[in-house]
Amino acid sequence: MKTAGYLIGGVLGLGALIFLGSASANRSLRHALLGLVLLGAAAFMIYLARSKGPEVKVTHKVDFTGDTELERLRCEACGAQLDSDAVEMREGAIYVKCPYCGTSYQLEEKPKW
Numbered sequence: 001m002k003t004a005g006y007l008i009g010g011v012l013g014l015g016a017l018i019f020l021g022s023a024s025a026n027r028s029l030r031h032a033l034l035g036l037v038l039l040g041a042a043a044f045m046i047y048l049a050r051s052k053g054p055e056v057k058v059t060h061k062v063d064f065t066g067d068t069e070l071e072r073l074r075c076e077a078c079g080a081q082l083d084s085d086a087v088e089m090r091e092g093a094i095y096v097k098c099p100y101c102g103t104s105y106q107l108e109e110k111p112k113w
């Protein structure tokens, strides 16, 4: 996005120079105004490109639906109560490894309604 901002700013600046040049050659007030507007737009684009915009951070948040869900989590094989240490995230799926019987399986994500 930064490069695009500089690019657009540069193009606008170039257009501004062309209009301003044409304005001084033809003594045209309209071209002078257009040139000034383009110059302002160019400055604004470069300002935007320089300033730190809101960077879109993609964070994969894992929602375990609170601790209450985990407290009720029991091993499929032996029925032992599992804590958060027994649960791990891998490739976006929740895996459970039972510390008591050693069974590991993928936990089906329950719908939240």
Ligand SMILES: [Zn+2]
Pocket (backbone or CB within 6 Å): 075, 076, 077, 078, 079, 080, 098, 099, 100, 101, 102, 103
């Ligand atoms: Zn178990």
